[in-house]
Amino acid sequence: MLGRIFRRLRALFDRGALDRELDEELRYHLEREAELHLAEGMSREEARLAALRGFGGVTRAKEECREARGVRLFEDLWQDVRYGLRTFRKKPGFTLVAVLTLALGIGANAAIFSVVNGVLLKSLPFPDPERLVALNETTESGRATAVAFPDYLDWRAGQSVFEELAARMPAGGVLTGDGEPERVTGRLVTASFFKTLGVTPAAGRFFTEGEDRPGGGRVMVLGHGLWQRRYGGDPEVVGRTVLYNGESWTVAGVMPPQFDFYGENNLNNEFFIPLGHLYDQQWMNDRDSHVVMVTARLKPGVSLEQARAQLGALAARLAEQFPASNRGEGARLSSFLDDYVGAARPALLMLMAAVGAVLLIACANVANLLLVRAAGRRKEIALRVALGAGRGRVVRQLLTESLLLALAGGATGLLFAWWGVGALLRLAPDVLPRAESISLDGRALGFTFALTLLTGVAFGVVPALQTSKADLNDAMKSGGVRGGTGGRWLRSGLVVTEVALSLVLLVGAGLLLRSFWQLMRVEPGFEARDVLTLRLRLPDAKYTDVEKSVVFLKEVKRRVEALQGVRRVSLATGFPFGRASEHGYLLEGRPEPRQPSERPDAYVQWVSPEFHQTLGIPLLAGRYIEERDAADSPPVALVDDDFVRRNFPGGSPRDALGKRVRFGGDEEPWCEIVGVVGHARQNGLDEEGRPGIYRPWTQIRPDLAAGYTRAMDLIVKTSIEPTRLVEPIRGEVQALDRDQPLGNVRTLASLVEQTIAPRRFSMTLAAVFAFVALVLGAVGLYGVLSYTVAQRAREIGIRMALGAQRKDVHRLVIAQGMALALGGVAAGVAASLALTRLMSGLLFGVSATDAPTFVLITLLLLLVALVACYLPARRASKVDPLIALRYE
Amino acid sequence: MGLNKRTDLLQQGTLELLVLRLLRTGALNGWDIMQRIRVVSDEVLSITPGALYPALHRLEERGLVRAEWASSENNRQAKFYRLTPAGRKQLEAERETWERFAGAIDAILRDA
Incomplete structure (x- = not known):
């Protein structure tokens, strides 16, 4: 074997020596032949020629000998390459056109393949990523929704196909202390989250089941990006406390650098805190609140089909056990990568x-x-x-x-x-x-x-x-x-x-x-030009009661209204292309569906007066929300013409006026419809969306008001380039509260563009x-x-x-x-x-x-x-x- | 090349087998091999040195024979070929195949 490789190499690099050897070998043969012919009495020259004739093509034999040694291929290749290059040099025009044409074709393919590879093909930075799956619940109509937390718990207890399951919710707030206040987005996760993904901390540790419960301690895992950015990658930060939403949290550990989990530039992955802090909330234990997202890891050898079958059976059992909330609900299981990038x-x-x-x-x-x-x-x-x-x-x-x-x-x-x-x-x-x-x-x-x-x-x-x-x-x-x-x-x-x-x-x-x-x-139903939006996320520790938040917000509104270049200002819990929460609603006098989950959904927003004028949403009947709609005045609501179309087929907007609508159970008040506005698309220009219902922010139920008012959006209609107002607004806000950052500062036009x-x-x-x-x-x-x-x-x-x-x-x-x-x-x-x-x-x-x-x-x-x-x-x-x- | 491809290949295989057989008894140089081939098969196979030398080089390349320079009978340097163990094995295998094949043909011809 070695000998052969040696011969090959010699054939490649020492062609001269091999050729000489071959010549020598053949010359010996020819001389011996000639001697024979000489002995037969030929002349020297005759004998030489006869020997050559008898040989049958010396040159060709040499060629074949060379070929036998595998030299020919390389020699030819080299010759062809040189010859080719020579012809190209002679025809530069042809060569240039051909090369550029090919470069365009190949370059485009290489570029798009890089994208396809990065997004669809490259495996995710987790061990055995193909075993990760995303779980959803499905409504009767087959739409995938988030999972109700009690259903997640029952799945986790009853299953045998997953190694581990984890639930999560988005979290966001403000980091203060250690420099500038900063708005961060992260996740509330179960302790099983880290094990499910199979990640190991870059520093410190992750949190435990014991910490993942109400009152289980304020521990936080930092995302690698935030750790590098805000704390300079200092390992000493582990064990220290940071101020998150005005409260002290202990840094338990740091996520590894490659962490690719439904991130948008890895925002949403800046920090992780125990979901357990919410376990005693009433809505967390409500099978009608679909609030958590679920990821799971299949056991080795379990197929998607097997897992799907078991999950379906679990969902069916829950539907039977809790018909009031779960009837008609199913479960959907898809591979994590599909769920992540499938769209x-x-x-x-x-x-x-x-x-x-x-x-x-x-x-x-x-x-x-x-x-x-x-x-x-x-x-x-x-x-x-x-x-x-x-x-x-x-x-x-x-x-x-x-x-x-x-x-x-x-x-x-x-x-x-x-x-x-x-x-x-x-x-x-x-x-x-x-x-x-x-x-x-x-x-x-x-x-x-x-x-x-x-x-x-x-x-x-x-x-x-x-x-x-x-x-x-x-x-x-x-x-x-x-x-x-x-x-x-x-x-x-x-x-x-x-x-x-x-x-x-x-x-x-x-x-x-x-x-x-x-x-x-497409007419979005609102005017996106010259509108700036930003979120005021008020820390719980500082804004302990609703009154404090409201006073602050009203003062911010008043000051911003007074700024040069501001035309109108309004406060809301959401706005089109920003965020909106869906609620089932009931119109008075219409039959109540068998279960609450079958109520039609609407986008519900709590807004200050002038909200619709700020966004240029037209009034079709009745009136807008006004200052007189206070906490102690009769509950009112505005609906949009999509609501009218669905609930009063063939009717005009006036038909809705004076009717009463309600969200949630009997504890919720009936609200009189006092106005009808145009329908505004909420999620995308290509989505008709759901009907919109607007209520005065002063009438938010007292027990929910604290939460809602701590995260209000400020919507500013400007007469100048909206982004030029960011700094003046920041100045006004921080004049009131030095630690208050502005979150989600965007122009409405850019949100639509996005x-x-x-x-x-x-x-x-x-x-x-x-x-x-x-x-x-x-x-x-x-x-x-x-x-x-x-x-x-x-x-x-x-x-x-x-x-x-x-x-x-x-x-x-x-x-x-x-x-x-x-x-x-x-x-x-x-x-x-x-x-x-x-x-x-x-x-x-x-x-x-x-x-x-x-x-x-x-x-x-x-x-x-x-x-x-x-x-x-x-x-x-x-x-x-x-x-x-x-x-x- | 006057022959068509099939006989060509057949001949090449036969030639290589023949060379292996001739080398079984000891080292030979190209000219020696040619002389012996003439003796055994001049009539049947028209083999020229032009075909023999490439065959030798192919066998060497496949590791069935090994070559070395040595003095020949008239005291000149010549390239001698000798069987390698692999070559010996190959020869055995080929011979068995051939005997089985020939036996089968023989049987058919007898029956017919």
């Missing part, structure tokens, strides 16, 4: 398909270039075949050349991709989950390399086979530029394919564009790729026609000599080009009709076979094709018959 999958797969198509077009283009060039090289290749190169040898050389092109394209493409990934990363955080794990990593590089080799073969193999068929006689006879008819069909076929693929991409991008346009035309950002993202990318496809397709068409014109110069010359007009020639070329384009368009339309259906989930307000889009795109493509045909046609009509005929 981004369709758009990413669509983009991957789009860049795939771009690469195919690039391949077709380069294949065409090679075919054209090959026609010019037929003489050379025929000569090589005639001189003894086998066809396989010629194919190998041509393939080496195309691989070289592909490698150059791949390397340049990586540069493009590197730049592209950077650009995508700037867009991605608002758009994609797990954006922080997107990078051009080893796997992406491997993918790019494999793709590059594949590309080289894909665009090289057909031209190589086609070219190597060259027949010497034929090639030598013809003028050198004329290709075979087979080549022409092939080239036409490639162009038709290119046009068809471009059309598919353009139609796809066009549909996304139309969707986006439709979305932008909901359409994913669509903008995929639309923009699809449009870019479609444009690239269009350009490549046009270049392909242009290239083929230019070549045909050059090839047919003589024919055209004869025609013109025989009296054809320039415009006839013109028409001839254009007709040829447009025939190809039309063929491509027809194939493309057929393919699009089949393919766009797959992306209907990404569309809004437009069907996958939207006729205007198809027509417009087809016209656009034909127009571009016409331009691509025009230039070669003009050149053809300028052919001088004399020169053309003399040419051969």
Whole structure:
């Protein structure tokens, strides 16, 4: 074995010595043979020749000996590479176009693959992440909801398929002391959370079951990011206390640096505190309050199906046991990764398909270039075949050349991709989950390399086979530029394919564009321009009673109203595209459903007067909420026209006035509907949403008021650029309370923009790729026609000599080009009709076979094709018959 | 090359088997091997040195023979080939296969 490797290496590096040895060996043989012949009485020279004759081809034998030692392959490769590089240097224009085309195709693929890899493929930074699952409850209509905490406890007690389950809720508050007050977002989690995920602390420890209960101690686990940022990564912080919402919490430990759990830039993961602090809350023990999110780890060897079956059985048992709250409820189990990033999958797969198509077009283009060039090289290749190169040898050389092109394209493409990934990363955080794990990593590089080799073969193999068929006689006879008819069909076929693929991409991008346009035309029902929103999160320890909070909030409102550039200010527990809580409601006099959970839901917001005026939500009947709606005055509510439509079919807004509505049980008051306002979309422009109900914030139930008033949103309508008011507002707030930070400072317009950002993202990318496809397709068409014109110069010359007009020639070329384009368009339309259906989930307000889009795109493509045909046609009509005929 | 691919391959295999057989008794150089082949099979197989040397190099590459330079009978340096243990095994195996094959053919021809 070693000997063999040694021989191989020697064969590679010490070719000279091996060749000398071979020469020596054969010379010995020939001399012995000659001696025999001498003995038979031949002359010395005769004997030498006879020995050579008897040998049967010395040169060839040497070749075969070399080949036997596996040297040939390398020698040939090196020779081919040098030869290829030489031909590229001789044709820099061709080389540049081919390499750039390939670089575009490969680069786009590498960039999008990096995104797909980071978001969908890369495994999560937990041990055995494939065993992690997300659990939800489902309503009677099959909608997934959060889980009621008692149901979670019963699941956990009754199951045998999970190693561990964990529940969590979002938490947010203010850190004070140690420098600037800072708003942080984290999670309330069960002690089992850390074990479920299988993480180990970077410092200190996580909290225990004993600490995870009411009064179990204020212990906190810091997220790695917060630890680094606020505490400089100081391990000494473990065991110290920090001030969270005005109370002392002991830092138990620190999360590891890689922690990728439903984060938005890993906000939401800044700290972790025991969920146990809430266990004695009444709503926590209510099977109607779906408040916790649940993650679980499957036992090894348990399949999703098995777990699903058991969970379903558990949910069914609960439904039977607690019909009042749980009837009709089910459970849903999905893989963690799916639950986390599943929503981004369709758009990413669509983009991957789009860049795939771009690469195919690039391949077709380069294949065409090679075919054209090959026609010019037929003489050379025929000569090589005639001189003894086998066809396989010629194919190998041509393939080496195309691989070289592909490698150059791949390397340049990586540069493009590197730049592209950077650009995508700037867009991605608002758009994609797990954006922080997107990078051009080893796997992406491997993918790019494999793709590059594949590309080289894909665009090289057909031209190589086609070219190597060259027949010497034929090639030598013809003028050198004329290709075979087979080549022409092939080239036409490639162009038709290119046009068809471009059309598919353009139609796809066009549909996304139309969707986006439709979305932008949606009336959200409020005025988002010049509105600044921010949250005032008042620490419990400082704002011990409602009165204190209310006084503070009213004073903030008064001071902000007095600022320059402020038009209106209002306070609310939520606002459109901010947050909204859903509650079931009951209209007086309507039959009560069998269970509370079957009540229709509405978005309920507690607002100060002027809320609707601040947001430009129109009044349709009755009145707005006013100052006179105080705590001790009769309870009132505003509803929106969506509420009216659902509850008073065919009625007008006036019909709702004077009716009474109620949330929750009998302890809740009936509220008189005193006004009807326009419906405002709450979550997204593409979501009609639920009806809205608004109540005066002064009338919040006393036992809930403390909680609500500690987290109110301030909504400011401005007459100047809203962000210019952030600092003045901060000044006013901190003049009142030095430790009070502003949370969630956003313009309303940016919140709306954020909901359409994913669509903008995929639309923009699809449009870019479609444009690239269009350009490549046009270049392909242009290239083929230019070549045909050059090839047919003589024919055209004869025609013109025989009296054809320039415009006839013109028409001839254009007709040829447009025939190809039309063929491509027809194939493309057929393919699009089949393919766009797959992306209907990404569309809004437009069907996958939207006729205007198809027509417009087809016209656009034909127009571009016409331009691509025009230039070669003009050149053809300028052919001088004399020169053309003399040419051969 | 005048022969078609199949006979070519057949011949190559036969040639290699023949070479292995000739080397069983000791080291030989290329010319010696050629002389012996002429004696055994000149009539049946048209083997030229042009085919023999590549075959030797292939066998060496596959580790079935080993080569070394040594003095030949007339005191000149020549390259001698000798069987390796692997080559010996290969020869045994090939011979068995051949005998089984020949036996089968023989049986068929007898019956017919």
